[in-house]
Amino acid sequence: MKITEYDHHFNANEWFVLITLILGFSLVFLLPRRFSPRESILYLLYGMFSGKFFDHTISLKPFDFYDVNDASSFQFMDFISYAMYAPFGYIFIYLFDKFHIKRWVTIPYILFWSVIAIVVEYFATKLGVYHYKNGYRLLFGFPIYLVNQSILIWIYNKIKRGKVH
Amino acid sequence: MILTFFISIAWLIAAFFWALSKPLTFADNLILWFVNSIFIVCTKTILTLNVGLIKVSEGYEYALTYLVWRSFLDPMLLLIAANLVTKNRKMSWKVTTISLTFFTMLLLKYIIVRVKVVTFINFNFLYVLIMYGCFLLFNLLVTHFLTRGGSDTYEDYRI
Numbered sequence: 001m002k003i004t005e006y007d008h009h010f011n012a013n014e015w016f017v018l019i020t021l022i023l024g025f026s027l028v029f030l031l032p033r034r035f036s037p038r039e040s041i042l043y044l045l046y047g048m049f050s051g052k053f054f055d056h057t058i059s060l061k062p063f064d065f066y067d068v069n070d071a072s073s074f075q076f077m078d079f080i081s082y083a084m085y086a087p088f089g090y091i092f093i094y095l096f097d098k099f100h101i102k103r104w105v106t107i108p109y110i111l112f113w114s115v116i117a118i119v120v121e122y123f124a125t126k127l128g129v130y131h132y133k134n135g136y137r138l139l140f141g142f143p144i145y146l147v148n149q150s151i152l153i154w155i156y157n158k159i160k161r162g163k164v165h
Numbered sequence: 166m167i168l169t170f171f172i173s174i175a176w177l178i179a180a181f182f183w184a185l186s187k188p189l190t191f192a193d194n195l196i197l198w199f200v201n202s203i204f205i206v207c208t209k210t211i212l213t214l215n216v217g218l219i220k221v222s223e224g225y226e227y228a229l230t231y232l233v234w235r236s237f238l239d240p241m242l243l244l245i246a247a248n249l250v251t252k253n254r255k256m257s258w259k260v261t262t263i264s265l266t267f268f269t270m271l272l273l274k275y276i277i278v279r280v281k282v283v284t285f286i287n288f289n290f291l292y293v294l295i296m297y298g299c300f301l302l303f304n305l306l307v308t309h310f311l312t313r314g315g316s317d318t319y320e321d322y323r324i
Contacts, residue, residue, distance in 0.1 A: 003214075038192055038193070038196070038311075039192060041196060042192050042195055042196050042199075045195075045196060045199040045200065045203075046195075046199065048199070048203060049198075049199040049202060049203060052202070052203055052206060052207075053202070053206075053236070056206050056210055056236075057232055057236065060210075060214075061221070061223050061228060062223055062224070062225050062228045073214050073215050074207070074210045074211055074214050074215055079207065082203070155195065158191055159191060159192055162190070162191055
Protein backbone atom coordinates (compact mmCIF):
# COMPACT_ATOMS: atom_id res chain seq x y z
CA MET A 1 0.00 0.00 0.00
CA LYS A 2 1.35 3.41 -0.96
CA ILE A 3 2.23 5.53 2.08
CA THR A 4 1.78 9.30 1.77
CA GLU A 5 4.20 11.37 3.82
CA TYR A 6 3.39 14.96 4.79
CA ASP A 7 6.49 15.85 6.76
CA HIS A 8 9.45 14.29 8.52
CA HIS A 9 10.07 16.64 11.41
CA PHE A 10 8.97 16.94 15.00
CA ASN A 11 7.06 20.16 14.63
CA ALA A 12 3.68 21.90 15.03
CA ASN A 13 1.40 18.87 14.81
CA GLU A 14 3.43 16.86 17.32
CA TRP A 15 3.60 19.80 19.71
CA PHE A 16 -0.13 20.36 19.39
CA VAL A 17 -0.83 16.74 20.32
CA LEU A 18 1.63 16.74 23.24
CA ILE A 19 0.54 20.08 24.65
CA THR A 20 -3.15 19.17 24.37
CA LEU A 21 -2.42 15.83 26.01
CA ILE A 22 -0.49 17.39 28.90
CA LEU A 23 -3.00 20.19 29.46
CA GLY A 24 -5.95 17.81 29.19
CA PHE A 25 -4.63 15.27 31.65
CA SER A 26 -3.41 17.99 34.01
CA LEU A 27 -6.96 19.30 34.14
CA VAL A 28 -8.32 15.80 34.68
CA PHE A 29 -6.01 15.25 37.66
CA LEU A 30 -6.46 18.72 39.12
CA LEU A 31 -10.24 18.77 39.05
CA PRO A 32 -11.88 17.60 42.29
CA ARG A 33 -13.06 14.02 41.99
CA ARG A 34 -16.64 13.41 41.04
CA PHE A 35 -16.44 9.85 39.81
CA SER A 36 -15.08 6.58 41.07
CA PRO A 37 -11.73 5.48 39.57
CA ARG A 38 -13.55 2.91 37.45
CA GLU A 39 -15.95 5.49 36.01
CA SER A 40 -13.12 7.95 35.41
CA ILE A 41 -11.20 5.31 33.46
CA LEU A 42 -14.34 4.49 31.50
CA TYR A 43 -14.96 8.11 30.47
CA LEU A 44 -11.31 8.60 29.55
CA LEU A 45 -11.29 5.37 27.56
CA TYR A 46 -14.42 6.41 25.70
CA GLY A 47 -12.64 9.48 24.39
CA MET A 48 -9.70 7.34 23.26
CA PHE A 49 -11.93 4.67 21.77
CA SER A 50 -14.10 7.05 19.74
CA GLY A 51 -11.04 8.87 18.35
CA LYS A 52 -9.41 5.59 17.41
CA PHE A 53 -12.63 4.21 15.96
CA PHE A 54 -13.01 7.02 13.42
CA ASP A 55 -9.29 7.25 12.69
CA HIS A 56 -9.34 3.55 11.79
CA THR A 57 -12.55 3.47 9.79
CA ILE A 58 -13.31 6.60 7.78
CA SER A 59 -9.64 7.49 7.50
CA LEU A 60 -8.79 4.14 5.89
CA LYS A 61 -9.71 2.67 2.51
CA PRO A 62 -12.27 2.48 0.99
CA PHE A 63 -13.34 5.74 2.63
CA ASP A 64 -9.88 7.29 3.15
CA PHE A 65 -11.23 10.71 4.14
CA TYR A 66 -8.21 11.91 6.05
CA ASP A 67 -4.72 11.09 7.27
CA VAL A 68 -3.38 11.80 10.74
CA ASN A 69 -0.06 13.49 11.54
CA ASP A 70 3.04 12.98 9.39
CA ALA A 71 2.09 10.01 7.20
CA SER A 72 -0.80 7.86 6.11
CA SER A 73 0.69 4.89 7.97
CA PHE A 74 0.02 4.27 11.66
CA GLN A 75 2.70 5.95 13.77
CA PHE A 76 3.40 6.23 17.46
CA MET A 77 2.26 9.87 17.47
CA ASP A 78 -1.09 8.71 16.06
CA PHE A 79 -1.50 6.49 19.11
CA ILE A 80 -0.59 9.44 21.36
CA SER A 81 -3.26 11.50 19.57
CA TYR A 82 -5.89 8.93 20.70
CA ALA A 83 -4.79 9.61 24.25
CA MET A 84 -5.25 13.31 23.45
CA TYR A 85 -9.00 12.69 22.94
CA ALA A 86 -9.37 11.05 26.34
CA PRO A 87 -9.54 14.20 28.55
CA PHE A 88 -12.18 15.76 26.27
CA GLY A 89 -14.60 12.92 27.00
CA TYR A 90 -13.89 13.10 30.71
CA ILE A 91 -14.26 16.89 31.00
CA PHE A 92 -17.41 16.79 28.87
CA ILE A 93 -19.13 14.36 31.23
CA TYR A 94 -17.57 15.95 34.32
CA LEU A 95 -19.21 19.29 33.60
CA PHE A 96 -22.41 17.52 32.58
CA ASP A 97 -22.52 15.92 36.00
CA LYS A 98 -21.32 18.98 37.95
CA PHE A 99 -23.95 21.33 36.54
CA HIS A 100 -26.71 18.65 36.78
CA ILE A 101 -27.58 19.08 33.14
CA LYS A 102 -30.81 17.30 32.31
CA ARG A 103 -33.44 16.93 29.61
CA TRP A 104 -33.79 19.94 27.33
CA VAL A 105 -30.57 21.63 28.49
CA THR A 106 -28.70 18.56 27.22
CA ILE A 107 -29.38 19.61 23.64
CA PRO A 108 -27.60 23.00 23.71
CA TYR A 109 -24.89 21.43 25.89
CA ILE A 110 -24.09 18.84 23.22
CA LEU A 111 -24.32 21.47 20.47
CA PHE A 112 -21.93 23.74 22.37
CA TRP A 113 -19.39 20.97 22.86
CA SER A 114 -19.66 19.91 19.22
CA VAL A 115 -18.81 23.47 18.20
CA ILE A 116 -15.82 23.37 20.58
CA ALA A 117 -14.73 20.08 18.98
CA ILE A 118 -14.97 21.58 15.49
CA VAL A 119 -12.93 24.64 16.56
CA VAL A 120 -10.22 22.42 18.09
CA GLU A 121 -10.22 20.25 14.97
CA TYR A 122 -9.87 23.39 12.84
CA PHE A 123 -6.72 24.44 14.69
CA ALA A 124 -5.43 20.87 14.66
CA THR A 125 -5.89 20.73 10.88
CA LYS A 126 -4.13 24.05 10.41
CA LEU A 127 -1.18 22.71 12.44
CA GLY A 128 -0.96 19.52 10.38
CA VAL A 129 -2.58 16.96 12.67
CA TYR A 130 -5.24 16.09 10.07
CA HIS A 131 -4.96 16.05 6.28
CA TYR A 132 -8.34 15.90 4.54
CA LYS A 133 -8.76 13.89 1.35
CA ASN A 134 -11.36 12.76 -1.14
CA GLY A 135 -13.68 15.71 -0.56
CA TYR A 136 -13.83 15.48 3.21
CA ARG A 137 -14.45 18.79 5.00
CA LEU A 138 -14.25 20.05 8.57
CA LEU A 139 -18.02 20.35 9.07
CA PHE A 140 -18.59 16.70 8.12
CA GLY A 141 -17.33 15.90 11.59
CA PHE A 142 -20.09 17.90 13.30
CA PRO A 143 -22.79 15.17 13.26
CA ILE A 144 -20.16 12.65 14.30
CA TYR A 145 -19.43 14.73 17.41
CA LEU A 146 -23.16 15.06 18.09
CA VAL A 147 -23.63 11.28 18.00
CA ASN A 148 -20.44 10.59 19.94
CA GLN A 149 -21.38 12.89 22.78
CA SER A 150 -24.94 11.57 22.86
CA ILE A 151 -23.62 8.05 23.28
CA LEU A 152 -21.38 9.19 26.14
CA ILE A 153 -24.32 10.80 27.90
CA TRP A 154 -26.33 7.60 27.42
CA ILE A 155 -23.47 5.63 29.03
CA TYR A 156 -23.31 8.09 31.92
CA ASN A 157 -27.08 7.88 32.50
CA LYS A 158 -27.03 4.10 32.37
CA ILE A 159 -24.27 3.93 34.97
CA LYS A 160 -26.01 6.46 37.18
CA ARG A 161 -29.33 4.57 36.97
CA GLY A 162 -27.51 1.34 37.78
CA LYS A 163 -26.11 2.87 40.97
CA VAL A 164 -29.48 4.24 42.04
CA HIS A 165 -30.94 0.73 41.78
CA MET B 166 -22.86 -11.99 0.13
CA ILE B 167 -19.94 -12.19 2.54
CA LEU B 168 -20.99 -8.92 4.18
CA THR B 169 -24.49 -10.33 4.69
CA PHE B 170 -22.99 -13.42 6.27
CA PHE B 171 -20.77 -11.46 8.64
CA ILE B 172 -23.47 -9.02 9.66
CA SER B 173 -25.71 -12.01 10.44
CA ILE B 174 -22.91 -13.56 12.50
CA ALA B 175 -22.41 -10.21 14.23
CA TRP B 176 -26.11 -10.09 15.06
CA LEU B 177 -26.01 -13.67 16.39
CA ILE B 178 -23.02 -12.99 18.61
CA ALA B 179 -24.51 -9.70 19.85
CA ALA B 180 -27.79 -11.49 20.61
CA PHE B 181 -25.88 -14.18 22.51
CA PHE B 182 -24.14 -11.50 24.56
CA TRP B 183 -27.45 -9.74 25.23
CA ALA B 184 -29.08 -12.96 26.43
CA LEU B 185 -26.09 -14.01 28.54
CA SER B 186 -26.36 -13.31 32.25
CA LYS B 187 -23.35 -11.12 32.80
CA PRO B 188 -21.33 -11.21 36.02
CA LEU B 189 -19.40 -8.09 34.93
CA THR B 190 -21.03 -4.70 35.38
CA PHE B 191 -22.00 -2.43 32.50
CA ALA B 192 -18.97 -0.22 33.24
CA ASP B 193 -16.60 -3.21 33.36
CA ASN B 194 -17.94 -4.56 30.09
CA LEU B 195 -17.48 -1.20 28.43
CA ILE B 196 -13.93 -0.81 29.75
CA LEU B 197 -13.10 -4.27 28.44
CA TRP B 198 -14.69 -3.49 25.08
CA PHE B 199 -12.74 -0.24 24.71
CA VAL B 200 -9.42 -1.68 25.81
CA ASN B 201 -9.72 -4.81 23.64
CA SER B 202 -10.89 -2.76 20.70
CA ILE B 203 -7.96 -0.36 20.91
CA PHE B 204 -5.48 -3.23 21.25
CA ILE B 205 -6.94 -5.27 18.38
CA VAL B 206 -7.30 -2.36 15.99
CA CYS B 207 -3.80 -1.02 16.67
CA THR B 208 -2.27 -4.47 16.18
CA LYS B 209 -4.14 -5.17 12.95
CA THR B 210 -3.48 -1.68 11.60
CA ILE B 211 0.26 -2.14 12.16
CA LEU B 212 0.14 -5.52 10.44
CA THR B 213 -1.76 -4.19 7.42
CA LEU B 214 -0.69 -0.59 7.02
CA ASN B 215 2.82 -0.43 8.43
CA VAL B 216 4.54 -3.77 7.90
CA GLY B 217 2.25 -4.96 5.08
CA LEU B 218 2.03 -8.57 6.27
CA ILE B 219 -1.70 -8.65 5.66
CA LYS B 220 -3.48 -7.01 2.75
CA VAL B 221 -7.12 -5.96 3.01
CA SER B 222 -9.16 -6.14 -0.20
CA GLU B 223 -10.25 -2.73 -1.35
CA GLY B 224 -13.76 -3.41 -2.61
CA TYR B 225 -16.48 -1.78 -0.48
CA GLU B 226 -18.11 -5.08 0.48
CA TYR B 227 -14.82 -6.63 1.54
CA ALA B 228 -13.67 -3.52 3.38
CA LEU B 229 -16.94 -3.28 5.33
CA THR B 230 -16.75 -7.01 6.14
CA TYR B 231 -13.25 -6.45 7.45
CA LEU B 232 -14.46 -3.54 9.59
CA VAL B 233 -17.35 -5.58 11.03
CA TRP B 234 -15.00 -8.47 11.81
CA ARG B 235 -12.14 -6.37 13.23
CA SER B 236 -14.10 -3.69 15.10
CA PHE B 237 -17.06 -5.70 16.33
CA LEU B 238 -16.72 -9.48 16.15
CA ASP B 239 -13.31 -9.96 17.69
CA PRO B 240 -13.87 -7.56 20.64
CA MET B 241 -17.35 -9.00 21.22
CA LEU B 242 -16.05 -12.58 21.33
CA LEU B 243 -13.44 -11.51 23.87
CA LEU B 244 -16.11 -9.77 25.92
CA ILE B 245 -18.27 -12.90 25.94
CA ALA B 246 -15.24 -14.95 26.98
CA ALA B 247 -14.48 -12.53 29.84
CA ASN B 248 -18.04 -12.78 31.15
CA LEU B 249 -18.18 -16.56 30.84
CA VAL B 250 -14.79 -17.04 32.49
CA THR B 251 -15.85 -14.81 35.40
CA LYS B 252 -19.21 -16.57 35.75
CA ASN B 253 -17.91 -19.88 37.03
CA ARG B 254 -14.95 -20.71 39.28
CA LYS B 255 -14.34 -24.19 37.88
CA MET B 256 -11.09 -24.44 35.95
CA SER B 257 -12.62 -26.90 33.44
CA TRP B 258 -15.30 -24.31 32.63
CA LYS B 259 -12.70 -21.57 32.15
CA VAL B 260 -10.51 -23.76 29.93
CA THR B 261 -13.51 -24.78 27.81
CA THR B 262 -14.63 -21.18 27.45
CA ILE B 263 -11.19 -19.97 26.42
CA SER B 264 -10.76 -22.86 23.98
CA LEU B 265 -14.16 -22.26 22.37
CA THR B 266 -13.47 -18.53 22.04
CA PHE B 267 -10.08 -19.22 20.52
CA PHE B 268 -11.57 -21.70 18.08
CA THR B 269 -14.39 -19.32 17.06
CA MET B 270 -11.98 -16.45 16.45
CA LEU B 271 -9.73 -18.71 14.37
CA LEU B 272 -12.69 -20.01 12.40
CA LEU B 273 -13.82 -16.49 11.53
CA LYS B 274 -10.26 -15.59 10.57
CA TYR B 275 -10.10 -18.67 8.33
CA ILE B 276 -13.34 -17.67 6.59
CA ILE B 277 -12.08 -14.09 6.17
CA VAL B 278 -8.89 -15.39 4.50
CA ARG B 279 -10.69 -18.04 2.44
CA VAL B 280 -13.07 -15.54 0.81
CA LYS B 281 -10.13 -13.18 0.25
CA VAL B 282 -11.32 -10.32 2.41
CA VAL B 283 -7.73 -10.34 3.63
CA THR B 284 -4.68 -11.88 2.00
CA PHE B 285 -1.61 -13.06 3.87
CA ILE B 286 1.70 -11.69 2.66
CA ASN B 287 4.56 -13.28 4.64
CA PHE B 288 1.99 -14.20 7.26
CA ASN B 289 0.38 -17.51 8.19
CA PHE B 290 -1.94 -19.18 10.64
CA LEU B 291 0.84 -19.85 13.13
CA TYR B 292 1.21 -16.10 13.55
CA VAL B 293 -2.57 -15.84 13.77
CA LEU B 294 -2.53 -18.40 16.62
CA ILE B 295 0.09 -16.35 18.45
CA MET B 296 -1.76 -13.09 17.80
CA TYR B 297 -5.09 -14.41 19.07
CA GLY B 298 -3.37 -16.03 22.00
CA CYS B 299 -2.04 -12.59 22.91
CA PHE B 300 -5.49 -11.02 22.49
CA LEU B 301 -7.04 -13.64 24.77
CA LEU B 302 -4.30 -13.32 27.37
CA PHE B 303 -4.57 -9.54 27.38
CA ASN B 304 -8.34 -9.80 27.71
CA LEU B 305 -8.05 -12.18 30.67
CA LEU B 306 -5.47 -9.97 32.37
CA VAL B 307 -7.66 -6.89 32.10
CA THR B 308 -10.67 -8.91 33.31
CA HIS B 309 -8.65 -10.12 36.28
CA PHE B 310 -7.68 -6.57 37.24
CA LEU B 311 -11.24 -5.35 36.86
CA THR B 312 -12.77 -8.11 38.98
CA ARG B 313 -9.99 -8.13 41.56
CA GLY B 314 -10.70 -4.50 42.46
CA GLY B 315 -14.29 -5.23 43.44
CA SER B 316 -17.02 -2.67 43.00
CA ASP B 317 -16.21 0.91 43.89
CA THR B 318 -18.91 3.19 45.14
CA TYR B 319 -20.00 6.33 43.43
CA GLU B 320 -20.89 8.02 46.69
CA ASP B 321 -17.30 7.96 47.98
CA TYR B 322 -16.29 10.29 45.15
CA ARG B 323 -19.28 12.53 44.96
CA ILE B 324 -18.61 16.22 45.72
